[in-house]
Amino acid sequence: MSKPASCSIGVLGTFDTDLFDDALAPRVLRRELKARLPGAKIITFAPYGALRPTPRDGGEAAEPLGRWSPDRAAVLTAGLDCVLVTCTDPFPDRDRLARSYGVDRAVLDELDLEGWFIDGPAQAGERCPVITFGSDPVVLAPRLFSPDLLTKxxxxxxxxxxxxxxxxxxxxxxxxxxxxxxxxxxxxxxxxxxxxxxxxxxxxxxxxxxxxxxxxxxxxxxxxxxxxxxxxxxxxxxxxxxxxxxxxxxxxxxxxxxxxxxxxxxxxxxxxxxxxxxxxxxxxxxxDPAAAVGPSLAARADAELDRIAEVARTAALTHRQKEVSMAETQRLSETEEVLGHLQVAHEARSRRLATERMVFANHLHKAEAEIARLKDEVARLREELAHAESRAADTEAGTRAEAAARLAAQEELSALRATRTFRYTAELRSVYGRLRQLGESPPKRTGSPADHPAPADPSPAADSSRTAETKPG
CATH class of the missing domain: 3.40.50.2000 (Glycogen Phosphorylase B;)
Structure with missing residues (x-):
């Protein structure tokens, strides 16, 4: 079983607006107080709190204050060792604050914020110490985020x-x-x-x-x-x-x-x-802004937080000395253990979500690089396809021209063969062919002519002449 919290500190402020600085302040205070008081339980309170969650509250919405009354203040401060009040120097302009909440000024006035932040803390001080935080916690923002996180x-x-x-x-x-x-x-x-x-x-x-x-x-x-x-x-x-x-x-x-x-x-x-x-x-x-401002604001905030931690530690010790019921202490310890487990689970979930966001950003960056590479590849392939189509078109045009030339030659040859001149000169061409064969034939061999018959003339003209010789009339 885990040990109970060393002390419980309630922090009041306008942490439930959409403003960046209002969302930043409670996270800085939670980090700084836990660094000074390990195991401390920090509970934030705001006018609307969890009734008006904001995208920048990190999933840790503040408890709603509601309308001021001594009884309501007693309920909220029960079990707290110390109350820390912020946002009072100066207190936010009521009209501007109403516009930040998106409500009418009359609706905001019903909460009686002066009772919570200005007059009420003095009455709550009878039950537990109430401290007004004069510095602004946002001056310690550089400690909240590591350089590696900011780089990511x-x-x-x-x-x-x-x-x-x-x-x-x-x-x-x-x-x-x-x-x-x-x-x-x-x-x-x-x-x-x-x-x-x-x-x-x-x-x-x-x-x-x-x-x-x-x-x-x-x-x-x-x-x-x-x-x-x-x-x-x-x-x-x-x-x-x-x-x-x-x-x-x-x-x-x-x-x-x-x-x-x-x-x-x-x-x-x-x-x-x-x-x-x-x-x-x-x-x-x-x-040089560092030279102009110097470390004075941060040093002042650190000094106040050190004093607050000491007051909370002393108040917690005093409260524990007054506890007489061991059964009640056991019950509170068990509740604290459950809440501690829930807080650990919530913190683990927050870290996991942050890691997933970073991984998603890295994957998205790689995907964009891959998409750019594929676009370049598609452009290159399109260019090669255009060149191939151009070469295919040129080849097809040459093939068509060659086919047309062959067709024209065949048509011209067919026309030549169909003329009377070609038919009338058939015998002359046959005779001319025989003469050529006689001029190209080898010397006659010894022996009877019957042993060496003359080769037949394979030309069409010879066939025509033979046909003409055998044809009667």
Whole structure:
């Protein structure tokens, strides 16, 4: 039987939107907390959670918070050693958050998110420690994905035609708020891209409200030969690979900018009131982002996570000291064991799916190469067939001409034989034939003539003459 979890930590946040950064944050926190607290159970909570699964939640949907109330908070925090609250600095704009969920503002207000993220944690703190995470976990994104995984995902993006296989990429993301500056932004981007032949623009749809419309309008204004598009169904590993291998990332999301800076990539903020110029893009490309930002954000996040781990460890120890029922402990241990097996099975399935996706991409790449080779072979065979058909046509034409010539000669000979001259000169030709035979015959042998009869004249003329001699009259 496996040991129970060292501690249980509940993490609150808006993890159930379609935004890339909202899907990235819980995975980073789960990885960092488990690295500090081996065996810890991390439970994520979000306004809608599993009631609104997203393509980027990795199959690990958050628990739904529901409407705030002290009783609801007590139910959710029961059995937790610590509660970690994120997304409060600053708290997301309510109207924008409602559009991210695809609901009206009034529907979102019914959940009373301020109670969960701002006022409620203080009340829950009476039962277990509640900590507000001041840093943004996305600054630790480079630790989540290995370089080998990012390389594989980049090859997948090349294969799908979503990312330039060579040259420098400018990844651009935006939302509906940037629609008024699309013409100016397109003009500046076009001028920047034209300054260097290897620059390409990648329009990324990262889940912000109106990002598809923004990408479509910007794509219509940019030169198509330098344009690529990362669709809205791309996974967070694909997006991370695109950002990590870019030259510049430009967008309206502050958190996407943090991810770009964490990977050491230049960041250009897009604002509805001001549009960056091509000179600003050029300066951003020449600037060392690592030197500009430094490790301060990551160091601050690490320090906070270390403190959270220590608080959770102490709280878990305190809770275990209060446990008096061994039977209840046994039941909880068995439940934890089952959940642990399920989690191991889920992780194995996730790895298998990722491997299958990579294998499929490799097979697809090989199939495309084989198809190209077969197309070349078909083209070569078609060319040889054309040459063979041409030679056959020439041979057939020569055969037909030779047959026509022979037929003409036969017809001419038949016409000659049918003339009176040919019939009237039959005797003359017979005599001429005999004379020739006499001239060509060998000397006569000694003996009686009866012993050596003269050879018969086989020519038709001789036959005709003999017939004429024997014919009466």
């Amino acid at each position: 995902r980049l090859e997948y993006l090349w294969l799908m035609g979503w990312y330039p296989p060579e040259g420098a990429a400018v990844v651009v993301e935006g939302d509906e708020g940037l629609l008024p500056i699309v013409p100016r932004l397109a003009a500046q981007l076009s001028e920047f891209v034209a300054s260097e032949s290897d620059l390409k623009v990648v329009l990324a749809e990262l889940g912000s409200p109106g990002d598809a419309e923004f990408a479509s309008e910007l794509a219509a204004e940019l030169p198509p030969e330098c344009l690529y598009r990362l669709p809205d169904f791309a996974g967070i590993e694909d997006i991370a690979a695109a950002i990590a291998n870019s030259a510049i990332v430009a967008g309206s999301s502050r958190r996407v900018g943090l991810v770009a800076q964490a990977y050491g990539r230049a960041w250009v903020a897009l604002d509805p009131d001001t549009c960056p110029t091509s000179e600003q893009f050029e300066r951003a490309r020449r600037t």
